[in-house]
Amino acid sequence: MSAGERIEGHCLCGAVTITLDDPKHEVEICQCAMCRRWGGAFYAGQTGASFSIAGEDAITEYRSSAWAERAFCSKCGSNLWFRFLPTGNRSFSAGLFDAAASHGIEKEIFADERADWCRLEGDHPRQTGEEVIAEAKAAGFSFD
Ligand SMILES: [Zn+2]
Numbered sequence: 001m002s003a004g005e006r007i008e009g010h011c012l013c014g015a016v017t018i019t020l021d022d023p024k025h026e027v028e029i030c031q032c033a034m035c036r037r038w039g040g041a042f043y044a045g046q047t048g049a050s051f052s053i054a055g056e057d058a059i060t061e062y063r064s065s066a067w068a069e070r071a072f073c074s075k076c077g078s079n080l081w082f083r084f085l086p087t088g089n090r091s092f093s094a095g096l097f098d099a100a101a102s103h104g105i106e107k108e109i110f111a112d113e114r115a116d117w118c119r120l121e122g123d124h125p126r127q128t129g130e131e132v133i134a135e136a137k138a139a140g141f142s143f144d
């Protein structure tokens, strides 16, 4: 039996810690206006095969739209995760994990909504908001 890779992250104050098993070595960037308002620039999502969360008492979840929820630490304000409600899938804020600082970019979504000062280098795939929504609808999700 071989042990998989495990990375640990925590919020600014340390009240919440998140452990990810078999993390992807790439993050997904969202440049939509909601993510910019939420985090100040763009959102970088880190996922893994499984996760555990400690510090539930300090977590506030905010229903940001009909299909999504965002969570943050009630003590220090660090953003913790984005959850897509139709699937229940979460992506965790990449900034929580020191190890994620060296990860690449899987793709950049809502690239057409980015702020002028949020240009990211590289030739990773970029999708407009329209393309992301069309892809999600084709996969059976509804946003109406
Ligand atoms: Zn905190």
Ligand SMILES: [Zn+2]
Pocket: 030, 031, 032, 033, 034, 035, 036, 043, 110
């Ligand atoms: Zn977004």
